[in-house]
Amino acid sequence: MKKLFASLFLAFCSLAFAQDYSDVSKDYRLTFPDALYYKRDFRIQWWYFTGHLFDQTGREFGYELTFFIVNVQKKEYASRFGVNTVYISHFALTDTSGNSFHFSDNADSGAYGFAGAKDDRLNVWIDNNVLEGTIGKMHVKASDEYKSIDLVLVPAKPFILNGENGYLRKSEESPLIASLYFSCPRLTTEGDIRIGARVFRVKGESWFDREFLSRELSAKQEGWDWFSIRLDDNREMMLYLLRNKDGTTGRYSSGTFIYPDGKSRHLSMNDFSINVLAFYTSEKTGARYPAKWGITVPSEKLTLTLTPLLENQEVLAYHSTGNYYWEGTCRVHGSSTGRAYVEMTGY
Numbered sequence: 001m002k003k004l005f006a007s008l009f010l011a012f013c014s015l016a017f018a019q020d021y022s023d024v025s026k027d028y029r030l031t032f033p034d035a036l037y038y039k040r041d042f043r044i045q046w047w048y049f050t051g052h053l054f055d056q057t058g059r060e061f062g063y064e065l066t067f068f069i070v071n072v073q074k075k076e077y078a079s080r081f082g083v084n085t086v087y088i089s090h091f092a093l094t095d096t097s098g099n100s101f102h103f104s105d106n107a108d109s110g111a112y113g114f115a116g117a118k119d120d121r122l123n124v125w126i127d128n129n130v131l132e133g134t135i136g137k138m139h140v141k142a143s144d145e146y147k148s149i150d151l152v153l154v155p156a157k158p159f160i161l162n163g164e165n166g167y168l169r170k171s172e173e174s175p176l177i178a179s180l181y182f183s184c185p186r187l188t189t190e191g192d193i194r195i196g197a198r199v200f201r202v203k204g205e206s207w208f209d210r211e212f213l214s215r216e217l218s219a220k221q222e223g224w225d226w227f228s229i230r231l232d233d234n235r236e237m238m239l240y241l242l243r244n245k246d247g248t249t250g251r252y253s254s255g256t257f258i259y260p261d262g263k264s265r266h267l268s269m270n271d272f273s274i275n276v277l278a279f280y281t282s283e284k285t286g287a288r289y290p291a292k293w294g295i296t297v298p299s300e301k302l303t304l305t306l307t308p309l310l311e312n313q314e315v316l317a318y319h320s321t322g323n324y325y326w327e328g329t330c331r332v333h334g335s336s337t338g339r340a341y342v343e344m345t346g347y
Contacts, residue, residue, distance in 0.1 A: 223346015
């Protein structure tokens with residue numbers, strides 16, 4: 001029932017009140033640090049963290065922490081229970097040595113102040129999950145009954161604009177089906193992880209994405225596969241595959257390649273190839289996901305293989321967005337080595 005309610009509610013929001021919010025356009029100019037803050041004029045936005053962390057013994061962890069805001073409508077209510085905004089957070093930990101994956105999610109209307117966001121500084125909170133800080137240092141905390149993280153993240157590279165100066169078109173049907181999207185591909189990360197009764201002091205690196213939009217994918221589109229790849233030679237790459245329901249790949253699939261000095265370049269879908277080398281079928285949902293990938297970028301002389309460090313990293317977000325997807329930490333090897341996070345929706 002929770003899954004059905006969440007799905008129907010978000011669908012209703014997207015149809016009924018989209019006209020209340022600004023469309024994304026190529027003319028929008030992202031400025032910093034203002035772009036980090038909550039944007040009232042866009043319908044959907046998120047702050048997205050993934051990372052690869054190690055304790056002093058070399059035990060490896062992956063984490064995902066996301067903050068979503070869905071602006072429903074701008075109507076003024078006399079009662080605090082009138083819903084204008086839905087705040088959502090997803091929190092996952094992968095313990096590779098323990099061969100375990102742990103996920104929790106929550107959602108809140110912000111009626112009593114348990115969730116909210118500031119438009120004049122970097123501060124978003126949803127129950128126990130909190131993002132705060134500055135463009136030079138971010139602090140994230142998240143916890144539930146079984147697990148928690150408390151991490152400080154410092155950008156080790158400049159923020160980069162994806163697409164065309166931050167404008168990323170996502171559909172052939174309309175240039176308005178797009179987002180404003182930027183990333184910090186490498187943040188030095190340090191802090192604590194708790195799993196059960198055990199606390200681990202960890203260090204490592206994270207990837208941060210910020211995106212806002214007002215229109216969802218078109219009815220012809222199935223979902224997307226997203227790759228954030230961090231190589232040991234201080235290069236990074238984001239790849240974004242848009243999948244159509246007829247089995248084809250959308251022509252606006254794209255990526256960003258980042259060099260050691262922080263400079264970047266846009267990748268069109270003709271600049272790279274992604275081949276699925278294996279599959280994984282979920283016992284919980286029956287979804288059949290790709291589970292190993294071969295990636296080539298000829299212009300950068302890259303031939304990579306991505307393999308999940310744990311096969312079962314499927315997210316069941318039934319208490320918030322009502323959907324399921326796969327998002328997990330992966331090993332990178334081939335012409336270069338490193339780590340990656342992969343997200344797959346619509347399977």
